[in-house]
Amino acid sequence: MVAASAPVRHKRGFKVSKRWLPYVLSLPALLTCIGILIPFFTAVAYSLQRYRLSQPWAREWNWGQNYLNFMSDPAFWNTLKVSLSYAFLAVTLELLLGLGIALLLQRRTRFNNTVSIMLLMPLMTAPALAALMWKLMTNPGFGILSYYASLLGIEDMRWASSPATAMFTVVLVDIWVYTPFIMILLLAGLRSLPRQPFEAAELDGVPRWFVFWRITLPMLTPFLLTATLFRVIESIQQFDIIYAMTQGGPGDTLTVFQVEAYLNFFQSTNVGRSAALLMILWAITYFLSNLFIKNWLRLREKARGEA
Amino acid sequence: MSPVERVLRGLAITLVILFFMFPILWILLMSFQTNETILRVPPSMVFEPTLINYRSLITGKLQTAAGSLEIQFMRNLWNSLLLSTSSVAVGLLLGVPAAYAFARLKFRGSEDIAFTLLSFRFAPPLLVLLPLTIYFQQIGLANTYIGLIWVYQLIVLPLILWIVRGYFEDIPADVEYAYRIAGHSWFATFRKIALPLAKPGIAAAGLLAFIFAWNNFIFALVLASADKQPVTVGALAFVTASGIQYGQIAAGIVLSIAPTFALAIYAQRYLVEGLSLGAVKG
Numbered sequence: 001m002v003a004a005s006a007p008v009r010h011k012r013g014f015k016v017s018k019r020w021l022p023y024v025l026s027l028p029a030l031l032t033c034i035g036i037l038i039p040f041f042t043a044v045a046y047s048l049q050r051y052r053l054s055q056p057w058a059r060e061w062n063w064g065q066n067y068l069n070f071m072s073d074p075a076f077w078n079t080l081k082v083s084l085s086y087a088f089l090a091v092t093l094e095l096l097l098g099l100g101i102a103l104l105l106q107r108r109t110r111f112n113n114t115v116s117i118m119l120l121m122p123l124m125t126a127p128a129l130a131a132l133m134w135k136l137m138t139n140p141g142f143g144i145l146s147y148y149a150s151l152l153g154i155e156d157m158r159w160a161s162s163p164a165t166a167m168f169t170v171v172l173v174d175i176w177v178y179t180p181f182i183m184i185l186l187l188a189g190l191r192s193l194p195r196q197p198f199e200a201a202e203l204d205g206v207p208r209w210f211v212f213w214r215i216t217l218p219m220l221t222p223f224l225l226t227a228t229l230f231r232v233i234e235s236i237q238q239f240d241i242i243y244a245m246t247q248g249g250p251g252d253t254l255t256v257f258q259v260e261a262y263l264n265f266f267q268s269t270n271v272g273r274s275a276a277l278l279m280i281l282w283a284i285t286y287f288l289s290n291l292f293i294k295n296w297l298r299l300r301e302k303a304r305g306e307a
Numbered sequence: 308m309s310p311v312e313r314v315l316r317g318l319a320i321t322l323v324i325l326f327f328m329f330p331i332l333w334i335l336l337m338s339f340q341t342n343e344t345i346l347r348v349p350p351s352m353v354f355e356p357t358l359i360n361y362r363s364l365i366t367g368k369l370q371t372a373a374g375s376l377e378i379q380f381m382r383n384l385w386n387s388l389l390l391s392t393s394s395v396a397v398g399l400l401l402g403v404p405a406a407y408a409f410a411r412l413k414f415r416g417s418e419d420i421a422f423t424l425l426s427f428r429f430a431p432p433l434l435v436l437l438p439l440t441i442y443f444q445q446i447g448l449a450n451t452y453i454g455l456i457w458v459y460q461l462i463v464l465p466l467i468l469w470i471v472r473g474y475f476e477d478i479p480a481d482v483e484y485a486y487r488i489a490g491h492s493w494f495a496t497f498r499k500i501a502l503p504l505a506k507p508g509i510a511a512a513g514l515l516a517f518i519f520a521w522n523n524f525i526f527a528l529v530l531a532s533a534d535k536q537p538v539t540v541g542a543l544a545f546v547t548a549s550g551i552q553y554g555q556i557a558a559g560i561v562l563s564i565a566p567t568f569a570l571a572i573y574a575q576r577y578l579v580e581g582l583s584l585g586a587v588k589g
Contacts, residue, residue: 025408029401032460039438119327124571125564126522128539133330142346188579237431240524258433278434289429
């Protein structure tokens with residue numbers, strides 16, 4: 001710590017004082033991101049304006065009007081409902097499935113490790129491309145899933161192009177892509193649990209379901225919470241899968257926040273409404289991500305401690 | 308384990324593998340077929356494999372019933388490679404020193420700044436992208452690689468920053484102090500001690516950032532036009548352009564997902580930690 005108070009001499013001869021060094025090191029990264037903060041504030045401003053790209057002359061501040069309009073706008077409530085049900089359905093099913101698979105693969109055998117790496121492949125597939133793959137599989141002409149559905153007696157299953165099954169289809173793709181994420185997080189969690197409670201329970205002949213509900217699940221809770229929050233934040237903002245598969249259709253069946261905002265901006269050129277929608281989405285994710293970060297910090301602390 | 312349980316477990320694992328692997332396998336098989344065998348009813352696993360789909364993708368000539376069609380798929384693939392590689396390079400250049408500052412040199416506001424950077428990871432991307440489309444027009448960054456690489460930092464930087472920071476924090480500071488006391492500058496310490504020790508973390512963060520950049524869809528969809536689009540956006544346009552050449556679409560998908568698969572297998576050790584931003588050790 002001798003050098004701590006002395007100015008640090010750089011090789012080329014210019015001096016960076018110890019006090020400024022951290023700022024100098026992190027400044028480039030910061031500046032890059034501040035360039036991105038500007039559009040954020042612009043978006044806040046847009047959301048408080050009447051602003052249509054097609055009618056630039058009519059652009060004016062209308063303050064909270066865009067938000068007030070939402071109250072009586074069925075399309076907005078539809079967006080909210082669709083986004084929430086998408087997130088709820090996808091994350092719940094992924095949690096159940098992911099937990100199940102993690103429990104199946106819990107023991108460290110070579111076979112289990114190979115399987116868990118294989119299962120990572122869907123997660124490594126770009127969600128937009130995954131949607132494309134499933135679009136081919138559900139093609140009414142030659143799609144293998146349509147064929148199997150017809151074998152099961154479900155003739156004329158129209159998957160993503162029918163309002164009745166569109167949500168089911170995109171959630172299915174979401175499950176295919178993101179269950180592996182939850183699975184590997186929970187698998188890492190399960191494998192990091194201390195052995196003693198389980199060994200003690202086994203010696204005492206405690207039934208397995210009791211061990212699961214009273215020992216495994218409570219000890220796994222921080223991991224479950226991290227996985228859930230992470231996925232809720234992401235899935236409430238889902239765009240790639242839905243846009244690549246149906247562009248929000250059929251009709252307004254799948255107009256989740258980001259898809260609706262995208263269509264508002266590029267198709268109906270209603271910048272004000274689009275920005276206001278995104279601000280509401282941002283508020284939701286901001287709240288959730290604060291929760292996530294708090295929980296994540298605690299878990300990270302633990303992971304570091306055990307390392 | 309009782310025999311019944313053994314059978315049930317085996318069955319469950321088989322079903323899981325089937326569900327997650329079948330789509331990839333099916334697309335892979337489809338990419339070696341012509342429309343003739345793809346459209347056969349009932350579908351069959353037996354066919355004579357052909358490389359024609361890959362050949363026409365690579366040469367850029369698409370043979371359709373209506374004649375020959377130019378396609379830009381290789382261009383998309385090249386764009387993906389260029390955008391992901393440069394974004395990661397820039398991200399590492401900016402992110403690693405910053406990560407070091409956050410890990411070692413606790414300074415006023417450091418936690419707040421680090422959190423602000425992390426929170427970008429969770430904000431809706433369109434919120435930033437839509438105003439950017441207008442700004443980029445004004446400052447001449449619209450549809451340029453530089454503009455795109457800059458925006459890609461939104462996903463690349465937080466990832467690199469938080470993973471690499473964790474690795475720096477794992478290195479005992481004593482080694483660095485000892486080196487400093489021996490009379491070396493902080494820069495020499497950073498270069499000779501800290502960087503080599505954190506190398507696995509930096510490599511892992513770089514690989515993961517590459518995968519995320521490669522798989523990104525929304526940035527290029529909003530900000531790039533056809534000649535700058537990566538495969539994720541290009542493949543979608545390709546579907547409409549190629550009409551009914553399903554084998555070629557499948558081959559395009561296979562070529563687009565192969566690089567990330569290869570990297571994932573290579574970097575599997577770091578995947579868990581990276582995906583959870585270091586919250587869970589793999």
